[in-house]
Amino acid sequence: MGNIRKVWQPELFYHITMRGNNKQCIFMNKEDFKFFFYTLQQAHTIYSFTIIAYSLINNHYHLLIRSPRVPLSEVLIFINQQYSEYFKCKYKFIGQLYETRYYTNMISEPLELLKVSKYIHQNHLFVQRTFLDKLDNYPNCSYSFYVNDKKDQPTYLNTHLLPSLIKKYPEFKIDNYKLFCEHIQMEIEKPSHRPYSLT
Template sequence: MVDSIILGGSTMGSMRRVWQPEIFYHVTVRGNNRQNIFLNEADFALFFQALHYTHQKHPFTVIAYCMMNNHYHLLIRSPKVPLYNVLTIINKRYSNYFKRKYHFFDQLYETHFFANMVSHPIGLLNVSSYIHQIPLRTTKAHTDRIELYPHSSYKYYIKQTKSQPSFINTQLLPSIIEQYPEIVAENYSTYCENYRMEEEKSLLTLT
């Protein structure tokens, strides 16, 4: 399993103090002891329902996500309420479902979750590209083309559809490409697919 990039991020507990409504956060949530938290397609679908449910209560915006079997990533902004509140609802709703379905009585998630502020536009491009490439970076790749992986937001960038979730924004990242003429990429898809691991160094200064 490929871990997220940790950039001096805060635990979820301290997020109550550091939340900034205008800033996107790279959130990583893992299964306790790296156990699987999604066992089949129905589980992935239920997690999506938890996102929809929470969005109706406290609107938020996601510009990139990826769900793997034992963890998930969100690049998310919560403008109205602390992000801690949003994630608490999402995680609790899904955890309750998982425990009922599988008669699971243990702790589902790791005690410490991580949320890293990403304030620079280029940082958003880099972190979102990292998130979208995760299915390629596991020990055994889940796909050979990131647009074919079903449990990430990348498919919405490749093909704009009216049925994309209301909490997904696919306009912001492409607009950054247009704003920075020094970026050598035809569009966001080109930037994302050409992103390489060695470019992670830029995240340290552009987040």
């Protein structure tokens, strides 16, 4: 897990990636994905964090998450332990479910939030080497909540920040977050750096 507790900054988002040990699957079926989302909800009740993008693939998951109240390491320990116990009990699994460390990247600029969120929302397309008719057809990704604002979304998910940020970057030549995510090959000009702010 590294020194995420020491570098934790409550005002910033972090890109977290957790993989199965030796690239093994950590989600076997719909019930496993469902339990992981249940675990996220449980963790949110205790720690009150915010996620702006997520994607769950069979052998790993991505979260773009901010934890304003407690070190993010505590949140991730809870999530990973709860899910690991569920998986080991259900499948009589013995051994290490995850890699020894999760990948973590602190995001300090709004532009990086947009780029990382796009990567997360497109991740299943490249991992599964298939393109769906619509990006939001994949059920284990937060993108569908950006497309359908009438869909009941989990309390830990914030779908307002990213669409508001993209309008601040004319270099994208697009001011619609959904189109930004769905443009697979879009080239991005090098932007000027701007300070990160949630407001």
